[in-house]
Amino acid sequence: MTADTHAEDARFAAEFSPDVTAERIAAVYAEAFLDVAQAAGEAESLVLELEEMVREVLDPWPDFESLLASSIISHEEKSQILRRVFGGRVNPRVLDFLLVLSRRGRLDCLRVIVRAVREEWIRRRNEIRVRVRTAVALKAEVALELERTLESLLGRRPIMEQRVEPDLLGGIVIEVGNTVFDASVAVQLERVRKQIIDRSAHEIQSRRDRFRYSE
Structure with missing residues (x-):
């Protein structure tokens, strides 16, 4: 089975049969992200930036998504990749958030977390x-x-x-x-x-x- 197939299966699972534990984890990270974003007065723009990252990076590049989700690649390697790909291209708070997810081994839940961020922002509004x-x-x-x-x-x-x-x-x-x-x-x-x-x-x-x- 190819990496593309694995990534597609992962996206399908997250969209249609989300794991309860993953959803709970996502909710915690979503709240933490929005607390920081609102304190900075940038909540709406940062939420949009996260969603844009999914559309413009993860959707067209499933191999990259698989790489971020891999448990074989270390946090140090992932952090270098994240800085190289997103440094200077996204808001520093978005990059910091991705680095936190990497350090805690949660990049495999990235799509679920981004969706949870949007839903939590809707609730707060x-x-x-x-x-x-x-x-x-x-x-x-x-x-x-x-x-x-x-x-x-x-x-x-x-x-x-x-x-x-x-x-x-x-x-x-x-x-x-x-x-x-x-x-x-x-x-x-x-x-x-x-x-x-x-x-x-x-x-x-x-x-x-x-x-x-x-x-």
Whole structure:
């Protein structure tokens, strides 16, 4: 099995079946990183820089990720590599964080830790991820109304991740973590749901009209 395959398997495991222990470890490091970042007044930029590192370095270079995760390579060797690759290219606090992870043998959890940093930053900003699946794309004004409704219900500002599923029954499904909004909040969401259904009907009628006129 190649190094690329190992790295891909590791990413798949971290994304879809994260180890509970790794998640707990990641949460501790995420809190420590953000404590320092917030004290320096650079939290948002440092979080973005960590995520950019994953996208621009780890994603295209799986062999490099495998090298960092390897238990065979010593911390001294890894620290030299980290300084050579990232020195002068990333914020010194990001580099220091990577060196700490190397010294403590946690670079194998780097992706999980970066994700935990983002989630902890969302929590500290009193925000919450919300997945919204709808039969048709939401108009801007409808999305804004939905966001306000959810903020009132949840007590936190929702970060909405929208996905269109044309075959979706009922027009809308809202997920917060492992919770799916059901009839208990249907009354508060009914107006938004009706707008989505009305738009679906309008689009269907528009298609029929176009077909009729083209005959």
